[in-house]
Amino acid sequence: IWDVDRKSEWSIWIVHSKIEIPHRYMHGMGDSSSPRHSLRRVSSSKKLHHDPVQNASSRAELHRKSIAQMKINARSVQDMHIYANPSRVPVVLIEQHVMVVPQHGCNKYLLANAPDLYNTSVPPNLQGDSFAGNPSGGKNTGHVLRAVIFVHGFQGHHLDLCLIRNQWLLRDPGAECLLSETNEDRTYGDFKEMGRRLANEVVSFLKNKLDKYSRHGGCRELRLSFVGHSIGNVIIRSALSEPKLQPFLKNLHTYMSISGPHLGYWYSSNSLFNSGLWLMKRLKGLQCMHQLTFTDEQDPQNTFFYKLCKVHRLNLSTSC
Template sequence: MFPCMVLETIYLYTPWIRMLLHYQLGVVIRQYLVLKGNGRILRVVVFVHGFQGHHLDLRLVRNQWLLMDPGAECLMSEINEDKTSGDFREMGSRLAGEVSTFLRKKIDKLSRYGGCRDIKLSFVGHSIGNIIIRSALTESLMGPFLKHLYTYMSVSGPHLGYWYSSNSLFNSGLWLLKKLKGAQCIHQLTFSDDPDLQNTFFYKLCKQKTLENFKNIILLSSPQDGYVPYHSARIELCHASASDQSKKAQVFLEMLNNCLDQIRAPSSEQRTFMRCDVNFDQSTQGKNLNTFIGRAAHIEFLETDTFVRFIMWSFPELFR
């Protein structure tokens, strides 16, 4: 059994990365499918957008992935477009159906050309798209594919919900969404979906084995992101919870430990776990509402690929 290999937190500063990337990075030309024994390896990457997002939101990440591995099959999830205000369980169920259908079509196609020897199934999620991914992995439709999970890249995902968020302005916006729009996912993110905290969606999700089967886990976060609590994106303890003696803090700690136990769980193969901080250069944006409320950094993850290029070309083995 191999232990989980945890790399120290990587801090990325975009001006420095840009200088580093001036060096020519050779484009890797690989076969469409890698032969393995008598069959072939099907490599699939699923990209899942966030709240009120579009299926092409993560296109810059997809483009970099395809430069690393031209033979990868990419699914830009469309099934939850215009449906991200509902229940995470329903969104997860829809995604599971979409992914399962996509995989079976690809497997059927390969069966006419020598068969499919193995599958490498990777996921990339932005914001609440990460919660949709984890919810999908609990669905029975995904059961046959769990052993094939490979790399998971979480881009600013609220894995522990919105508890202990320090952005009071954003918290007020969440309150309005709950009151005026009745968005079920916001109730779930803020643990107001059930009076019993241990019966809430997030508490139950953290008890599910949604992370344990991945070979590589990369958590991207930014301290400038005011839309997702920093500790939630990094799956780590926060100072506010450490000094809290309430039932809420106890439940939060249980959720945190349940997630970390999955990452630390013994595996037949070595597991890589990375927390990566991205510090965006916002000097050109000046002071505006987006930077003030922390939205700019949350969206910057989608509008620049500099940090993704650095990570992928620094650790290419995680993306092939």
């Protein structure tokens, strides 16, 4: 019930509208044009008379004023300040352009392309490396597989980096993304084991993608990237030292570390945090916490982090 109520409340910030485009705008369509081209001409002529930005801003402002007069259902436990200032919450305007085709007297071409008339969105073209051909402009020689692995942190969820994944895809459309799940609910053990599980998951993911690409023109290049949050960065480094990932080290491309404890956690001036850390090590017996604080071995040179720093995987020689 709470989930349904929240969806209903958030849906008020989305405004749906349907714009009918009269059939008379299609009269100039010749052999060199298409319904989509004609739709673009209609929309472009409309922009000459109305500023789309100003129009959208005015509609959003009117909608915010109507929202300000609404009462939020307070029967469920919720944060009453989740909406902040209504004037600062974005309003999403969704317009559906519909071509009005006469029932009588319409030509066969319009009827044959009726589905396209109701779909004004133009699919993006495959550009750049997503379907790369040879420089001479000849026959395509295969795809470039751009694989990005996202690894969450301590006691995290595989969707923790979902927003980062979405931002990545905005900059790199067509990238194949994996939100790692193999260590979910298992981030309390040995970093070596977590790294081994991640390596197996990555290899399985890459094999599946390579098999898929082989059925659609082949894969001429692989670019493997990693994004880690918190101890997910340590898990990534541990996975890169696993034998299963050795064949892919030459394909490393980008590495993004978000708040990664690459030097462990040895010193801290926060007594409260140190007390909680001590309780987790003593009462929970979390192996990863012992490794983070260099208490997994008496000799510092035998600790996990010391040995991990001796394994050079994220250096220039691997093109990372």
